[in-house]
Amino acid sequence: MSLLSVSGVSKRFGGIVANRGISFDVEPGELVGIIGPNGAGKSTLFEVITGFYRPDEGEVRLDGARLTGLSPDVVCRRGIARTFQKLRPFQGLTVLDNVMVGALTRTTDVRHARERARELVGKVGLAEKAEAHARTLSTGQRKRLELARGLATEPRVLLLDEVTGGVDQRTIPELVRLVRSLHAGGLTLLVIEHNMRVITAVAQRIVALHLGEVIADGPPDQVTRDRRVVEAYLGLAYVP
Amino acid sequence: MKAVAPATVVFLCAGLAPLVVRDAFLLDSLVLVLIWGSAAAAWNVAGGYAGQISLGHSAFFGIGAYAAALIVTRWELSPWLGLAVGALVATAIGLVVGYLSNRLRGPYFVLATIAFSQVLLIVGSRWRGFTAGSEGIPVPFRPGFWTLGIADKRVWVWIALALAVLAYLVQRYLDRSRRGYQLVAVREDEDAALSLGVPARWLKVAAICVSAALTAACGALWAQYIGFVDPFYVFSVDLSVKFALAAIIGGLGTALGPFLGAALITTVETYLRAQFGGLGTGLIGIYLIVYGCALIVMVRWVPHGLVGWIGEGLRRRAAPAAR
Ligand SMILES: Nc1ncnc2c1ncn2[C@@H]1O[C@H](COP(=O)(O)OP(=O)(O)O)[C@@H](O)[C@H]1O
Ligand SMILES: [Mg+2]
Numbered sequence: 001m002s003l004l005s006v007s008g009v010s011k012r013f014g015g016i017v018a019n020r021g022i023s024f025d026v027e028p029g030e031l032v033g034i035i036g037p038n039g040a041g042k043s044t045l046f047e048v049i050t051g052f053y054r055p056d057e058g059e060v061r062l063d064g065a066r067l068t069g070l071s072p073d074v075v076c077r078r079g080i081a082r083t084f085q086k087l088r089p090f091q092g093l094t095v096l097d098n099v100m101v102g103a104l105t106r107t108t109d110v111r112h113a114r115e116r117a118r119e120l121v122g123k124v125g126l127a128e129k130a131e132a133h134a135r136t137l138s139t140g141q142r143k144r145l146e147l148a149r150g151l152a153t154e155p156r157v158l159l160l161d162e163v164t165g166g167v168d169q170r171t172i173p174e175l176v177r178l179v180r181s182l183h184a185g186g187l188t189l190l191v192i193e194h195n196m197r198v199i200t201a202v203a204q205r206i207v208a209l210h211l212g213e214v215i216a217d218g219p220p221d222q223v224t225r226d227r228r229v230v231e232a233y234l235g236l237a238y239v240p
Numbered sequence: 241m242k243a244v245a246p247a248t249v250v251f252l253c254a255g256l257a258p259l260v261v262r263d264a265f266l267l268d269s270l271v272l273v274l275i276w277g278s279a280a281a282a283w284n285v286a287g288g289y290a291g292q293i294s295l296g297h298s299a300f301f302g303i304g305a306y307a308a309a310l311i312v313t314r315w316e317l318s319p320w321l322g323l324a325v326g327a328l329v330a331t332a333i334g335l336v337v338g339y340l341s342n343r344l345r346g347p348y349f350v351l352a353t354i355a356f357s358q359v360l361l362i363v364g365s366r367w368r369g370f371t372a373g374s375e376g377i378p379v380p381f382r383p384g385f386w387t388l389g390i391a392d393k394r395v396w397v398w399i400a401l402a403l404a405v406l407a408y409l410v411q412r413y414l415d416r417s418r419r420g421y422q423l424v425a426v427r428e429d430e431d432a433a434l435s436l437g438v439p440a441r442w443l444k445v446a447a448i449c450v451s452a453a454l455t456a457a458c459g460a461l462w463a464q465y466i467g468f469v470d471p472f473y474v475f476s477v478d479l480s481v482k483f484a485l486a487a488i489i490g491g492l493g494t495a496l497g498p499f500l501g502a503a504l505i506t507t508v509e510t511y512l513r514a515q516f517g518g519l520g521t522g523l524i525g526i527y528l529i530v531y532g533c534a535l536i537v538m539v540r541w542v543p544h545g546l547v548g549w550i551g552e553g554l555r556r557r558a559a560p561a562a563r
Contacts, residue, residue, distance in 0.1 A: 049433060076437035082433070090428035101425040104418045105437030113418070153437050 001064055003028045003188055004049075004157050008058035010212075011044055012184055019055070026157065031179075031189045033220070035196070041212040042192045043085050046159050050082050051075040051191075054171060062156065077105060079156035083146040085165070085192070087230040089134035095145055096130045102152030103239050112227030113152075120148040124178060126199040140171040147178065158182070160191045164198055176202060196234065208215075208233065241270035244383050247496045254401050258394030267393035273499075273506045274400035275462050280486035280498030282454030287484060288493035289414045290447035293429025294481045296353030299331040299360045300452040304459025304475035306364065309377045309469045313389075319379075319388045323460035326454040334452030337404035355483060357475055364471035374441070376470040379463055388464040395463055403461060404499065407454050409493035423447055426492070455483070478527060485531050491545025500546045505534075 011019040018041040026032050034042050047053040049060050051072040059068040067075050090098050099117035100110075107113050121130050124144040129137065134145060136191035139178075143163065150158055163179060164172045176198055183189055183202070193199040199206065200220040208216040208223055210232040216223045221231055254270060261267055279301060284294040307326030308319040341352045365374040383389040390396060414420030425433040426440045433440050463469050466562055473479065486505050490497030508530065542549050 010453055046423065052431070052434075071441070072431075072434040073437050076435060080436055084432070088429050088432040090425055090432060092428055093424065097424075101421055101433065102436045102439065104421055106420050110416065110421070112419075128321050149436060 002026060003030075003063055005061045006049065006058070007047070009045065009048055009055045009060065010057040011041075011048055011053055011055050011210045013030040016132060017212050019215065021214070022193055022209070023058075024207050024214060024217055026188060026190055028188055029183075029185045029186055030205060031191065031203050033199040033206040034190065034192045034209065035194070035199060035223075035229075036209035040209040040233075042209055043161055044212075045209070046082060046161055049075075050080055067109065076153055076155075079154075081150035081153045081155035081157075082159035083150055083161055086141070087142045087146055089137070089142050089145050089149075090159065092133065093130050094133055095126055095137070095148075098134055098145055099148045101151050102149040105153045106151045117148075117152060120151050122150040123151075125174065138168070140175065140196070143167060143175065144178070144182070151182070153155040155187075157190060159160065160189065160193075162192050162194060163195065164195050169236055172198065196213070196224065210216075245247065248551060250496065251401065251405055251408070252394070254404070258397045261544045264393055269337065269506060269510060271396045271400045271465060271502045274404045275458055275465070276482065276486060276506055277502035278400070278407040278457040278501035279455055279483045279503045280490065281404070281411055281495070282451050282458060282495065283483040284487040284498045285454065286447045286451035288487055288497075289411070289420065289427065290423045290444055291449060292432065292444055293350055293452075293484070294353040294448075295350050295477060295484060296355070296357035296481050297451070297455050298355075298475050298477065298479035299357035300334065300455035301459035301462070301479060301483075302360055302364060302433040302469075302471070303330045303333065303468045304359075304456030304461075305463035305474045306371060306377070308454065308460035308461075308463045309379050311540065312379055312382075312464075313377055318386050319460065320386065322387060323457055325458045330359060330456035331449045332451040334449040335445060337452075340446035342441050342444060351533070354477060354480070357477065357480060361471055361475035364475055371471065374471060376468060379465065379467045379469065380475045388461075400461065400465075403457060406457075408499070409451065410454065411498075415495055419446075426535065427493075447465055478531075481528070481531050485535060489534060489542075489545055490549030494547040497545050497547040504546070 004026040007023045009019050009022040022045060029189055036042050044053065048055045051067065051070050054066060059066055059085065061067060062078055062080060065080060077204060090101065096114065096117050099120055100113045103113035103116040118130065121127055126144055126146050126148065129141060139143060163175055167175065178188065179191065179202055191199065191203065205218065206220050206223040207214055208229045213226045215232060216226040224234065244261060254274060254470050257270055258267060283297050286294055297493060304326035307329060308322030310320050311317045311322035311325060337356055341349055344352055364371050367373065381389045420432065422438045423443055425438055426443055426536065439553065459474060480504060486501035488497045488501065490499065491502030510525055512530065538545065
């Protein structure tokens with residue numbers, strides 16, 4: 001059975017159809033990329049999966065159990081963590097405390113949560129910043145922080161909204177390495193990413209959205225060659 | 241442990257003061273500082289830790305004051321029972337208010353709390369058959385601990401101190417417990433907290449309930465201490481502002497802050513009363529002006545309150561010495 005299954009999800013905002021009958025499955029251990037032009041409905045889909053938005057139609061299941069209708073905190077406890085496209089660290093808290101909030105979802109023991117948080121802060125390469133306030137971090141560091149925070153909730157599926165968006169070019173390889181190592185460790189990931197080089201390098205499968213609809217779903221080399229994807233998103237100039 | 245030491249000193253001093261101080265005025269001030277400090281600490285649980293800024297907390301204070309006064313005057317039972325009933329009623333109302341206002345954020349939540357306290361003011365001042373209406377309730381003095389008819393102000397210092405320590409310990413629990421971390425996360429960013437599995441909605445309600453119960457306890461003791469319950473005072477916006485301001489001046493989300501803030505505010509109020517007491521009702525206006533100015537000054541120049549300011553000063557002093 002698929003680990004995460006999205007079936008027939010539609011979401012409208014007034015006249016705008018942000019998601020239209022979106023269906024796809026994610027298998028355990030898979031890293032699935034989501035691409036599409038701005039406004040294609042990628043972030044909206046994440047909001048629907050994580051329970052922040054209720055879809056007008058369709059449903060989302062995790063390991064066969066229905067997630068749709070549950071509140072976001074329950075969805076997280078069921079095993080879905082996410083990062084936000086517009087990053088939202090707890091600005092006034094230290095890096096360590098930020099991650100502890102995630103860890104405390106899985107343990108009631110504060111000391112244990114702190115140890116776990118320290119481990120994860122190290123894992124994402126923020127050990128030196130552990131005691132720094134989140135508001136002092138660079139964008140790249142904030143992305144790592146959100147990653148560590150999400151990981152601390154011990155997700156079965158991790159959703160990343162624009163891993164490299166807005167990040168200094170030089171730090172992209174590190175972020176990519178980090179995502180890869182998480183995947184290699186057995187984590188299932190669903191990743192929105194604009195940088196085609198990045199997504200084709202890390203994803204086993206890519207789902208392309210356009211105007212709220214799935215226009216392609218398959219291995220990276222196949223999707224990047226798809227006529228509709230090239231027209232809608234990549235442009236003729238793109239050479240894989 | 242670092243944060244506990246100053247509080248131990250402060251509360252120890254307050255507890256020992258009655259053994260040394262004989263002056264009735266000073267003891268009276270100390271009782272009031274401890275009661276207002278406890279109320280500010282109670283407010284801080286919702287406003288400081290959970291970020292649920294309320295300007296309607298006088299509602300809970302008034303519920304406690306009325307519960308104690310009514311139980312004594314109508315049923316001739318112990319005001320301690322009144323305190324318990326007041327705390328229970330406030331919890332129940334906190335539950336309803338917290339639930340109803342759960343999705344309101346920022347100024348909408350603040351407005352809802354003000355409106356709520358004003359509804360209670362109307363009930364308290366108009367329901368003549370039950371609350372004695374706008375005349376208020378004089379609380380009869382029946383000597384004894386069980387009846388809280390205590391003339392000795394030193395005993396009142398210790399009673400108020402017990403309340404203060406309780407309120408302080410509730411905050412310390414939030415400083416170090418799982419629920420406290422989660423509550424602070426909700427304050428910082430509710431959606432981010434939700435995305436990490438924090439049950440934000442019910443945590444906010446729980447914080448409001450605890451805050452309401454403690455505030456009601458303050459109101460109950462205050463009514464017995466002062467001996468009179470006036471609806472226009474106990475349900476006033478002024479009082480709500482005072483709780484909030486004491487916590488903000490002392491340091492939002494810090495355990496000792498509200499007590500420091502209350503000490504400062506009570507001192508200033510006492511001074512103003514001595515200076516402008518002859519103005520009668522005009523005094524209310526002066527308080528509000530002073531509160532308003534204090535708020536502007538704090539937000540602009542001392543954003544982390546007295547606790548943050550003093551802590552900063554100590555750190556600056558300690559830093560060169562350490563080298
Ligand atoms: N909360 C909202 N209210 C109204 N419209 C929205 C909202 N969120 C997204 N949209 C609209 O839905 C469409 C899809 O947006 P989004 O999911 O953010 O796209 P993407 O992440 O693919 O760039 C856009 O047209 C956007 O303007
Ligand atoms: Mg987006």
